[in-house]
Amino acid sequence: MSSLVSLYPPAWRTRYGEELEDLAATRPLGIGGSIDLVLGAIDAHRHPELVDPLVAPPTGVEPVSRQRFEDLRVARRLGHASRFGAVLWIFAWVVATNGPMVGSGDDAYRDGGAAAPFYFVALLLLSAGLIGQMIRLPARARVARLGAFVAIFAAVAWGFGPWLVMFAAVLFIGLMLLALGAWWSSEWSGLAALAVVGSTVIGIVLVAVSLLVGFREPLGQAMLVAFVTLLTLNWLAVGANLQRLPAVVDIAPAGDDPVAEPAPA
Amino acid sequence: MNRDIAELGRFAEPTLYILVSLSDGPKHGYAIMLDVEAISGEPLGPGTLYGALARMEKRGLIEALEPVDRRRPYRITGLGATTLRTQLEGLAGVSRLGLDRLRGASR
Numbered sequence: 123m124s125s126l127v128s129l130y131p132p133a134w135r136t137r138y139g140e141e142l143e144d145l146a147a148t149r150p151l152g153i154g155g156s157i158d159l160v161l162g163a164i165d166a167h168r169h170p171e172l173v174d175p176l177v178a179p180p181t182g183v184e185p186v187s188r189q190r191f192e193d194l195r196v197a198r199r200l201g202h203a204s205r206f207g208a209v210l211w212i213f214a215w216v217v218a219t220n221g222p223m224v225g226s227g228d229d230a231y232r233d234g235g236a237a238a239p240f241y242f243v244a245l246l247l248l249s250a251g252l253i254g255q256m257i258r259l260p261a262r263a264r265v266a267r268l269g270a271f272v273a274i275f276a277a278v279a280w281g282f283g284p285w286l287v288m289f290a291a292v293l294f295i296g297l298m299l300l301a302l303g304a305w306w307s308s309e310w311s312g313l314a315a316l317a318v319v320g321s322t323v324i325g326i327v328l329v330a331v332s333l334l335v336g337f338r339e340p341l342g343q344a345m346l347v348a349f350v351t352l353l354t355l356n357w358l359a360v361g362a363n364l365q366r367l368p369a370v371v372d373i374a375p376a377g378d379d380p381v382a383e384p385a386p387a
Numbered sequence: 388m389n390r391d392i393a394e395l396g397r398f399a400e401p402t403l404y405i406l407v408s409l410s411d412g413p414k415h416g417y418a419i420m421l422d423v424e425a426i427s428g429e430p431l432g433p434g435t436l437y438g439a440l441a442r443m444e445k446r447g448l449i450e451a452l453e454p455v456d457r458r459r460p461y462r463i464t465g466l467g468a469t470t471l472r473t474q475l476e477g478l479a480g481v482s483r484l485g486l487d488r489l490r491g492a493s494r
Binding site (some may be wrong): 134137138140141142143144145146148149151154155157158159160161162163165166169171172173 | 415416417420430432433434435436437438440441442445454457458459
Protein backbone atom coordinates (compact mmCIF):
# COMPACT_ATOMS: atom_id res chain seq x y z
CA MET A 123 0.00 0.00 0.00
CA SER A 124 2.76 2.44 0.96
CA SER A 125 4.47 1.77 -2.33
CA LEU A 126 1.25 2.51 -4.22
CA VAL A 127 0.62 5.72 -2.29
CA SER A 128 4.15 6.78 -3.24
CA LEU A 129 2.95 6.89 -6.86
CA TYR A 130 0.92 10.00 -6.00
CA PRO A 131 2.46 13.47 -6.44
CA PRO A 132 4.08 14.90 -3.28
CA ALA A 133 1.34 17.48 -2.69
CA TRP A 134 -1.31 14.76 -2.87
CA ARG A 135 0.64 12.55 -0.49
CA THR A 136 0.98 15.43 1.91
CA ARG A 137 -2.73 16.10 1.81
CA TYR A 138 -4.26 12.63 1.51
CA GLY A 139 -1.40 10.17 2.07
CA GLU A 140 -2.07 9.54 5.75
CA GLU A 141 -5.78 8.99 5.11
CA LEU A 142 -5.03 6.54 2.30
CA GLU A 143 -2.59 4.68 4.56
CA ASP A 144 -5.26 4.56 7.24
CA LEU A 145 -7.77 3.07 4.80
CA ALA A 146 -5.37 0.28 3.92
CA ALA A 147 -4.58 -0.37 7.57
CA THR A 148 -8.29 -0.74 8.28
CA ARG A 149 -9.13 -3.03 5.40
CA PRO A 150 -6.94 -4.85 2.84
CA LEU A 151 -7.26 -3.37 -0.63
CA GLY A 152 -7.21 -6.50 -2.74
CA ILE A 153 -6.36 -6.49 -6.44
CA GLY A 154 -9.32 -4.29 -7.44
CA GLY A 155 -8.50 -1.69 -4.77
CA SER A 156 -4.83 -1.67 -5.75
CA ILE A 157 -5.68 -1.11 -9.42
CA ASP A 158 -8.07 1.65 -8.39
CA LEU A 159 -5.29 3.28 -6.37
CA VAL A 160 -2.88 3.17 -9.33
CA LEU A 161 -5.53 4.74 -11.58
CA GLY A 162 -6.09 7.36 -8.87
CA ALA A 163 -2.36 8.15 -8.86
CA ILE A 164 -2.38 8.62 -12.64
CA ASP A 165 -5.40 10.90 -12.29
CA ALA A 166 -3.63 12.86 -9.54
CA HIS A 167 -0.60 13.46 -11.79
CA ARG A 168 -2.94 14.64 -14.53
CA HIS A 169 -4.77 17.01 -12.19
CA PRO A 170 -2.26 18.44 -9.67
CA GLU A 171 -4.41 21.58 -9.45
CA LEU A 172 -7.04 19.68 -7.47
CA VAL A 173 -5.02 19.82 -4.27
CA ASP A 174 -5.55 23.14 -2.57
CA PRO A 175 -2.19 24.94 -2.49
CA LEU A 176 -3.14 26.49 0.84
CA VAL A 177 -3.67 23.05 2.36
CA ALA A 178 -0.69 21.42 0.69
CA PRO A 179 1.46 24.26 -0.60
CA PRO A 180 3.71 23.56 -3.58
CA THR A 181 6.65 24.57 -1.40
CA GLY A 182 5.96 21.39 0.57
CA VAL A 183 5.31 20.72 4.22
CA GLU A 184 6.94 17.32 4.66
CA PRO A 185 8.92 17.65 7.89
CA VAL A 186 12.65 17.04 7.71
CA SER A 187 15.14 16.80 10.54
CA ARG A 188 17.90 19.30 11.16
CA GLN A 189 20.39 16.66 9.97
CA ARG A 190 18.46 16.36 6.69
CA PHE A 191 18.55 20.13 6.34
CA GLU A 192 22.34 20.10 6.75
CA ASP A 193 22.63 17.26 4.20
CA LEU A 194 20.66 19.32 1.70
CA ARG A 195 23.05 22.21 2.24
CA VAL A 196 25.93 19.90 1.33
CA ALA A 197 23.97 18.80 -1.74
CA ARG A 198 23.55 22.45 -2.69
CA ARG A 199 27.33 22.97 -2.63
CA LEU A 200 27.75 19.92 -4.82
CA GLY A 201 25.18 21.46 -7.17
CA HIS A 202 27.36 24.59 -7.39
CA ALA A 203 30.29 22.32 -8.26
CA SER A 204 28.28 20.68 -11.04
CA ARG A 205 27.41 24.05 -12.55
CA PHE A 206 31.05 25.11 -12.44
CA GLY A 207 31.81 21.80 -14.17
CA ALA A 208 29.65 22.96 -17.09
CA VAL A 209 32.04 25.88 -17.62
CA LEU A 210 35.08 23.62 -17.38
CA TRP A 211 33.52 21.12 -19.82
CA ILE A 212 33.19 23.78 -22.50
CA PHE A 213 36.63 25.20 -21.69
CA ALA A 214 38.21 21.74 -22.03
CA TRP A 215 36.78 21.29 -25.52
CA VAL A 216 37.87 24.78 -26.55
CA VAL A 217 41.42 23.97 -25.43
CA ALA A 218 41.31 20.57 -27.13
CA THR A 219 40.12 21.91 -30.47
CA ASN A 220 42.74 24.66 -30.44
CA GLY A 221 45.73 22.48 -29.59
CA PRO A 222 48.86 22.46 -31.78
CA MET A 223 48.93 20.42 -34.99
CA VAL A 224 51.29 17.48 -34.78
CA GLY A 225 52.73 15.59 -37.73
CA SER A 226 52.27 16.42 -41.37
CA GLY A 227 50.22 15.42 -44.39
CA ASP A 228 47.50 12.81 -43.89
CA ASP A 229 48.96 11.82 -40.51
CA ALA A 230 48.58 15.31 -39.05
CA TYR A 231 46.35 15.61 -36.02
CA ARG A 232 45.54 18.16 -33.37
CA ASP A 233 47.09 17.47 -29.97
CA GLY A 234 44.41 18.14 -27.35
CA GLY A 235 46.47 16.81 -24.46
CA ALA A 236 46.48 20.19 -22.72
CA ALA A 237 42.73 19.87 -22.24
CA ALA A 238 42.96 16.57 -20.36
CA PRO A 239 43.11 18.01 -16.81
CA PHE A 240 40.15 20.34 -17.46
CA TYR A 241 38.21 17.53 -19.08
CA PHE A 242 38.84 15.22 -16.13
CA VAL A 243 37.90 17.83 -13.52
CA ALA A 244 34.74 18.74 -15.46
CA LEU A 245 33.56 15.14 -15.31
CA LEU A 246 34.66 14.87 -11.69
CA LEU A 247 32.44 17.87 -10.91
CA LEU A 248 29.54 16.23 -12.75
CA SER A 249 30.13 13.25 -10.51
CA ALA A 250 30.01 15.58 -7.48
CA GLY A 251 26.63 16.91 -8.65
CA LEU A 252 25.39 13.36 -9.01
CA ILE A 253 26.47 12.63 -5.43
CA GLY A 254 24.40 15.69 -4.48
CA GLN A 255 21.45 14.13 -6.28
CA MET A 256 21.95 10.91 -4.29
CA ILE A 257 21.73 13.00 -1.12
CA ARG A 258 18.79 15.03 -2.35
CA LEU A 259 16.62 12.27 -3.83
CA PRO A 260 14.33 10.42 -1.40
CA ALA A 261 14.63 6.65 -1.02
CA ARG A 262 11.40 6.10 -2.93
CA ALA A 263 13.03 7.50 -6.12
CA ARG A 264 14.81 4.17 -6.64
CA VAL A 265 15.26 4.36 -10.42
CA ALA A 266 16.64 7.89 -10.24
CA ARG A 267 19.05 6.96 -7.46
CA LEU A 268 20.22 3.89 -9.38
CA GLY A 269 20.86 6.07 -12.43
CA ALA A 270 22.79 8.62 -10.36
CA PHE A 271 24.80 5.89 -8.66
CA VAL A 272 25.88 4.32 -11.95
CA ALA A 273 26.59 7.70 -13.52
CA ILE A 274 28.84 8.79 -10.62
CA PHE A 275 31.41 6.11 -11.47
CA ALA A 276 30.93 6.28 -15.23
CA ALA A 277 31.56 10.04 -15.23
CA VAL A 278 34.89 9.65 -13.43
CA ALA A 279 35.89 6.76 -15.70
CA TRP A 280 35.06 8.73 -18.86
CA GLY A 281 37.15 11.56 -17.46
CA PHE A 282 40.30 9.55 -18.24
CA GLY A 283 39.73 10.14 -21.94
CA PRO A 284 36.95 10.97 -24.37
CA TRP A 285 37.84 7.91 -26.42
CA LEU A 286 36.58 5.64 -23.60
CA VAL A 287 33.15 5.51 -25.22
CA MET A 288 31.97 2.52 -23.19
CA PHE A 289 32.02 4.64 -20.04
CA ALA A 290 30.33 7.46 -21.93
CA ALA A 291 27.51 5.10 -22.91
CA VAL A 292 27.06 3.97 -19.29
CA LEU A 293 27.13 7.59 -18.14
CA PHE A 294 24.44 8.59 -20.63
CA ILE A 295 22.22 5.67 -19.65
CA GLY A 296 22.68 6.57 -15.98
CA LEU A 297 21.84 10.23 -16.62
CA MET A 298 18.69 9.33 -18.54
CA LEU A 299 17.61 6.92 -15.80
CA LEU A 300 18.21 9.67 -13.26
CA ALA A 301 16.18 12.19 -15.24
CA LEU A 302 13.26 9.91 -16.03
CA GLY A 303 13.17 8.39 -12.54
CA ALA A 304 13.34 11.79 -10.85
CA TRP A 305 10.59 13.10 -13.11
CA TRP A 306 8.41 10.06 -12.42
CA SER A 307 8.94 10.59 -8.68
CA SER A 308 7.96 14.26 -9.09
CA GLU A 309 11.43 15.33 -7.91
CA TRP A 310 12.42 16.93 -11.22
CA SER A 311 10.28 19.04 -13.46
CA GLY A 312 9.35 17.62 -16.86
CA LEU A 313 11.43 20.37 -18.47
CA ALA A 314 14.61 19.39 -16.59
CA ALA A 315 14.11 15.71 -17.42
CA LEU A 316 13.40 16.53 -21.05
CA ALA A 317 16.55 18.68 -21.20
CA VAL A 318 18.74 15.81 -20.01
CA VAL A 319 17.12 13.06 -22.07
CA GLY A 320 16.67 15.20 -25.18
CA SER A 321 20.17 16.68 -25.17
CA THR A 322 21.76 13.31 -24.48
CA VAL A 323 19.86 11.49 -27.22
CA ILE A 324 20.39 14.25 -29.80
CA GLY A 325 24.06 14.56 -28.82
CA ILE A 326 24.63 10.83 -29.26
CA VAL A 327 22.84 10.86 -32.63
CA LEU A 328 25.00 13.77 -33.81
CA VAL A 329 28.22 11.98 -32.89
CA ALA A 330 27.02 8.69 -34.39
CA VAL A 331 26.07 10.38 -37.66
CA SER A 332 29.39 12.25 -37.74
CA LEU A 333 31.35 9.03 -37.27
CA LEU A 334 29.31 7.08 -39.82
CA VAL A 335 29.19 9.75 -42.51
CA GLY A 336 32.62 11.23 -41.80
CA PHE A 337 31.72 14.88 -42.25
CA ARG A 338 34.46 17.15 -43.53
CA GLU A 339 35.26 20.49 -41.92
CA PRO A 340 33.62 22.73 -41.04
CA LEU A 341 30.52 20.52 -40.69
CA GLY A 342 32.32 18.02 -38.47
CA GLN A 343 33.49 20.87 -36.25
CA ALA A 344 29.92 22.20 -36.05
CA MET A 345 28.67 18.76 -35.03
CA LEU A 346 31.25 18.64 -32.25
CA VAL A 347 30.25 22.09 -31.01
CA ALA A 348 26.59 21.03 -30.99
CA PHE A 349 27.43 17.82 -29.11
CA VAL A 350 29.47 19.62 -26.44
CA THR A 351 26.85 22.35 -26.04
CA LEU A 352 23.98 19.89 -25.71
CA LEU A 353 25.77 17.78 -23.12
CA THR A 354 26.45 20.92 -21.06
CA LEU A 355 22.78 20.83 -20.15
CA ASN A 356 23.50 17.72 -18.06
CA TRP A 357 25.80 19.61 -15.68
CA LEU A 358 23.28 22.42 -15.39
CA ALA A 359 20.25 20.16 -14.88
CA VAL A 360 22.01 18.03 -12.28
CA GLY A 361 23.00 21.15 -10.35
CA ALA A 362 19.74 23.04 -10.78
CA ASN A 363 17.30 21.50 -8.31
CA LEU A 364 20.00 21.08 -5.66
CA GLN A 365 19.90 24.82 -5.09
CA ARG A 366 16.56 24.87 -3.29
CA LEU A 367 16.76 24.48 0.45
CA PRO A 368 13.83 23.86 2.78
CA ALA A 369 12.22 26.84 4.44
CA VAL A 370 12.27 26.44 8.21
CA VAL A 371 8.65 26.41 9.38
CA ASP A 372 9.10 25.37 12.98
CA ILE A 373 11.98 24.74 15.33
CA ALA A 374 11.68 22.18 18.10
CA PRO A 375 13.52 22.86 21.38
CA ALA A 376 16.25 20.31 20.72
CA GLY A 377 17.56 17.76 18.31
CA ASP A 378 14.91 16.97 15.76
CA ASP A 379 13.96 20.35 14.35
CA PRO A 380 11.21 19.92 11.78
CA VAL A 381 11.55 22.00 8.66
CA ALA A 382 9.60 21.92 5.45
CA GLU A 383 10.98 19.83 2.61
CA PRO A 384 11.38 21.90 -0.56
CA ALA A 385 9.02 21.20 -3.41
CA PRO A 386 10.29 19.09 -6.27
CA ALA A 387 11.63 21.06 -9.19
CA MET B 388 -27.64 15.02 -13.92
CA ASN B 389 -26.71 18.41 -12.53
CA ARG B 390 -24.21 20.04 -14.89
CA ASP B 391 -21.63 20.73 -12.17
CA ILE B 392 -21.58 17.11 -11.12
CA ALA B 393 -21.84 15.78 -14.68
CA GLU B 394 -18.61 17.66 -15.49
CA LEU B 395 -16.80 15.38 -13.08
CA GLY B 396 -16.90 12.54 -15.63
CA ARG B 397 -16.24 9.16 -14.05
CA PHE B 398 -16.27 10.81 -10.64
CA ALA B 399 -19.85 12.09 -11.06
CA GLU B 400 -21.61 9.02 -9.69
CA PRO B 401 -19.25 8.56 -6.70
CA THR B 402 -19.67 12.28 -5.97
CA LEU B 403 -23.45 11.88 -5.76
CA TYR B 404 -23.13 8.89 -3.43
CA ILE B 405 -20.59 10.69 -1.25
CA LEU B 406 -22.88 13.71 -0.95
CA VAL B 407 -25.72 11.41 0.07
CA SER B 408 -23.42 9.75 2.59
CA LEU B 409 -22.40 13.08 4.14
CA SER B 410 -25.95 14.44 4.19
CA ASP B 411 -26.59 12.99 7.66
CA GLY B 412 -23.34 14.24 9.21
CA PRO B 413 -19.54 14.34 8.84
CA LYS B 414 -17.67 11.11 8.10
CA HIS B 415 -14.05 10.13 7.51
CA GLY B 416 -12.83 8.31 4.41
CA TYR B 417 -13.34 4.75 5.61
CA ALA B 418 -16.85 5.48 6.93
CA ILE B 419 -17.74 7.11 3.60
CA MET B 420 -16.43 4.10 1.75
CA LEU B 421 -18.57 1.69 3.79
CA ASP B 422 -21.65 3.90 3.54
CA VAL B 423 -21.34 4.32 -0.24
CA GLU B 424 -20.94 0.57 -0.64
CA ALA B 425 -24.14 0.08 1.38
CA ILE B 426 -26.01 2.70 -0.70
CA SER B 427 -24.86 1.63 -4.15
CA GLY B 428 -24.12 -2.04 -3.60
CA GLU B 429 -20.79 -1.53 -5.39
CA PRO B 430 -17.31 -1.29 -3.81
CA LEU B 431 -15.71 2.16 -3.87
CA GLY B 432 -11.93 2.05 -4.40
CA PRO B 433 -9.61 4.38 -2.46
CA GLY B 434 -8.28 6.04 -5.62
CA THR B 435 -11.80 6.85 -6.80
CA LEU B 436 -12.85 7.97 -3.31
CA TYR B 437 -10.01 10.45 -2.89
CA GLY B 438 -10.16 11.56 -6.53
CA ALA B 439 -13.81 12.46 -5.92
CA LEU B 440 -13.12 14.04 -2.49
CA ALA B 441 -10.39 16.26 -4.00
CA ARG B 442 -12.76 17.45 -6.73
CA MET B 443 -15.57 18.05 -4.25
CA GLU B 444 -13.29 20.05 -1.95
CA LYS B 445 -12.06 22.08 -4.90
CA ARG B 446 -15.65 22.90 -5.90
CA GLY B 447 -16.70 23.73 -2.34
CA LEU B 448 -19.21 20.88 -2.09
CA ILE B 449 -17.53 19.50 1.03
CA GLU B 450 -14.97 20.70 3.54
CA ALA B 451 -12.34 18.87 5.57
CA LEU B 452 -12.48 19.10 9.35
CA GLU B 453 -9.65 18.75 11.86
CA PRO B 454 -8.31 15.17 11.95
CA VAL B 455 -9.35 12.92 14.81
CA ASP B 456 -6.44 10.53 15.44
CA ARG B 457 -5.28 9.85 11.88
CA ARG B 458 -8.76 10.19 10.40
CA ARG B 459 -9.95 13.42 8.85
CA PRO B 460 -13.74 13.82 8.70
CA TYR B 461 -15.46 15.60 5.82
CA ARG B 462 -18.60 17.70 6.07
CA ILE B 463 -21.08 18.69 3.37
CA THR B 464 -21.22 22.46 2.77
CA GLY B 465 -24.26 24.62 2.06
CA LEU B 466 -23.40 24.53 -1.63
CA GLY B 467 -23.02 20.77 -1.44
CA ALA B 468 -26.43 20.38 0.21
CA THR B 469 -28.07 22.61 -2.40
CA THR B 470 -26.38 20.71 -5.21
CA LEU B 471 -27.47 17.39 -3.72
CA ARG B 472 -31.06 18.58 -3.28
CA THR B 473 -31.23 19.81 -6.89
CA GLN B 474 -29.74 16.57 -8.07
CA LEU B 475 -32.11 14.36 -6.10
CA GLU B 476 -35.20 16.40 -7.07
CA GLY B 477 -34.18 16.04 -10.72
CA LEU B 478 -33.79 12.29 -10.31
CA ALA B 479 -37.12 12.08 -8.43
CA GLY B 480 -38.84 13.88 -11.32
CA VAL B 481 -37.35 11.45 -13.81
CA SER B 482 -38.38 8.57 -11.56
CA ARG B 483 -41.99 9.76 -11.27
CA LEU B 484 -42.25 10.35 -15.02
CA GLY B 485 -40.82 6.94 -15.82
CA LEU B 486 -43.11 5.14 -13.39
CA ASP B 487 -46.17 7.01 -14.72
CA ARG B 488 -45.30 6.01 -18.27
CA LEU B 489 -44.77 2.40 -17.29
CA ARG B 490 -48.18 2.34 -15.55
CA GLY B 491 -49.79 3.92 -18.62
CA ALA B 492 -48.20 1.37 -20.91
CA SER B 493 -49.35 -1.57 -18.78
CA ARG B 494 -53.09 -0.55 -18.92
